[in-house]
Amino acid sequence: MLTSTVCAALSAAGLGIAALTAYRKKFLAATRIAAYSLIPVGLVMTGVIDWVTSVVFKPTVWAGFGLLALSAVLFMVSRGVERRRGIGGRRERKAARATAASGAVAPAASAPSLGAGRPAAGGKAPQAAESAPKDDFSDIEAILKKHGI
Template sequence: MLTAAISFALTAGGVAVAGLRAYRRRFLSATRWFAVALVPAGLYLTGLFPVARTIGSEFADWATRLVFDPRVWTGIVLLGLSALLLVTTRWLGRRGAVDAAPDRPAAAGAAPERPAVAATPPKKPATGKRDDGLGDFSDIEEILRKRGI
């Protein structure tokens, strides 16, 4: 019963502030106040206050265990180590370090391995001009130049 009274009092107060903001012709601010004012009544009517109370209680219990339980600290250290290893391997992978497979002798009857060749795009001949991505418009440039534009 007390929860209902507090919820609807907060909603009424927010609607009053929204009305004052609208009276002063600040309609955007009034709409925001009205939207926020509807939240307490909506939470009460949907029954989410007990859920919020349960979540708050569980969070407080977890925080208490975090401070006093060494197992929780061990778990945090393991999560941190995991994150560090993932970030480090990602960083090394971007630097070009690759996993090199150890050399093994070829099995009898197996085809010899060919060395991997890196695919490089063919180089364009240097024309003295920089490539600004407008090479396709050279014919249009020529037409405009002929017309004196």
């Protein structure tokens, strides 16, 4: 009941300000002010205000919001612990660090693709025999040896 009275007073004040604005020949601004001032009365008439007040002043609703917040915090904590421990990915990260520290498995494996399609500055194409590895399967053998196969 009190909220309906407050909303009606807000609407009346807003319509009064809209009338003064229209008196000053600012009709576009007066129309916007009138539109905003009619919103509280519309909310009271549709029952939204009663629903909001019943939600705000019930302790069970606030307890529900508290439980939802607790649930969100627990989800974030569990994700943080999972990332910190590296569950499911700790070994892979250690292996990646070891590989990065030791260098590439076959550093010359991509050498033929670096300059094979472009001629050199002198007009001659680089010889593929110099940059190609002696054995085509040397990089595969290195990978297999690394994994113990």
